Amino acid sequence: MPAPIPANPKTIGMLITWAQRALETSGNTNAAQEALWLLAYALGKQHHELVSRRDQPVSGEDLARAESVVSRRMAREPLQYILGTQEFCGLDFQVNSAVLIPRPETELLVQAVVREGGFAEGAVLVDVGTGSGCVAVTLATILSGTRIFALDCSGDALTVARGNAERHGVSDNITWKKGDLFSALHECNLVGAVDAVVSNPPYIAEAVWADLQPEVRDFEPRAALVAGQQGTEFHERLLDDARLFLVPGGLLVMELGQGQAPLVRQAAERAGGYTGLQTVKDEVGIERVMIARRAG
Numbered sequence: 367m368p369a370p371i372p373a374n375p376k377t378i379g380m381l382i383t384w385a386q387r388a389l390e391t392s393g394n395t396n397a398a399q400e401a402l403w404l405l406a407y408a409l410g411k412q413h414h415e416l417v418s419r420r421d422q423p424v425s426g427e428d429l430a431r432a433e434s435v436v437s438r439r440m441a442r443e444p445l446q447y448i449l450g451t452q453e454f455c456g457l458d459f460q461v462n463s464a465v466l467i468p469r470p471e472t473e474l475l476v477q478a479v480v481r482e483g484g485f486a487e488g489a490v491l492v493d494v495g496t497g498s499g500c501v502a503v504t505l506a507t508i509l510s511g512t513r514i515f516a517l518d519c520s521g522d523a524l525t526v527a528r529g530n531a532e533r534h535g536v537s538d539n540i541t542w543k544k545g546d547l548f549s550a551l552h553e554c555n556l557v558g559a560v561d562a563v564v565s566n567p568p569y570i571a572e573a574v575w576a577d578l579q580p581e582v583r584d585f586e587p588r589a590a591l592v593a594g595q596q597g598t599e600f601h602e603r604l605l606d607d608a609r610l611f612l613v614p615g616g617l618l619v620m621e622l623g624q625g626q627a628p629l630v631r632q633a634a635e636r637a638g639g640y641t642g643l644q645t646v647k648d649e650v651g652i653e654r655v656m657i658a659r660r661a662g
């Protein structure tokens with residue numbers, strides 16, 4: 367649905383009012399703030415410049431760019447894909463529709479690896495399903511002496527992740543591999559040599575996917591989200607396959623969806639070969655991260 371441009375949009379102030387009203391009509395509950403973010407991006411200005419230069423005239427090109435971004439947002443495209451960026455653990459990550467937008471709860475995954483790790487110089491970490499690279503790149507910036515292997519089945523996602531590693535100066539610490547879960551690791555001689563496996567896997571149940579908000583369902587990659595009937599298919603595969611690569615005592619740290627902890631705990635017990643199972647709750651009390659150690 368295109369956003370109708372005002373009949374006589376002379377100034378930045380008029381454009382702000384128009385963008386806010388257009389977003390409100392599409393049900394956007396944060397229209398005032400998003401209007402400023404989108405117009406700052408479209409006009410190549412800082413937010414405070416928009417506000418302080420309300421009387422400044424706008425060009426036809428500015429109007430066209432403003433109309434384009436506001437229309438995209440009205441169609442429920444996520445703000446982060448339009449602006450091309452999302453903050454994660456205090457770092458800026460480039461994102462596009464090839465990758466999941468990094469979520470705040472995934473910061474708990476990074477924190478758990480850092481807290482539990484105690485990694486020696488040269489320790490090997492594997493990020494399964496790296497997406498934008500937010501987990502691998504953040505870990506590389508914190509744990510500078512480690513070697514990180516970042517895996518994904520999507521070549522387009524790996525391109526985005528590589529760009530993010532370059533932006534943050536950690537390209538030399540990360541090896542990128544394309545393939546199904548751990549398959550590409552076999553050629554790297556890493557059997558029994560990995561100190562930690564970390565993953566935010568797809569974990570939405572098939573039946574739930576259709577009811578997700580349009581921003582997620584219609585724009586984020588389905589393969590980054592959906593994992594079988596119960597949403598725990600990838601956790602089960604990770605539990606089965608990580609054992610082969612982990613050193614005795616090595617860490618497996620996985621993000622969980624709401625209510626999945628009991629299922630994944632049972633899967634870990636069925637799989638065998640793990641000790642010290644524990645979970646970390648997020649700020650609303652959901653068991654969000656599972657930590658296990660390879661039995662030694």
Ligand SMILES: C[S@@+](CC[C@H](N)C(=O)[O-])C[C@H]1O[C@@H](n2cnc3c(N)ncnc32)[C@H](O)[C@@H]1O
Pocket residue numbers: 465466467468469472494495496497498499500501517518519520523545546547566567568569589590591
């Ligand atoms: C939930 S996203 C996580 C992305 C990123 N790590 C994050 O936390 O924002 C899951 C990622 O797993 C990847 N993926 C899905 N199925 C896969 C498979 N069979 N093998 C490897 N990666 C897979 C998707 O492409 C996606 O990038």
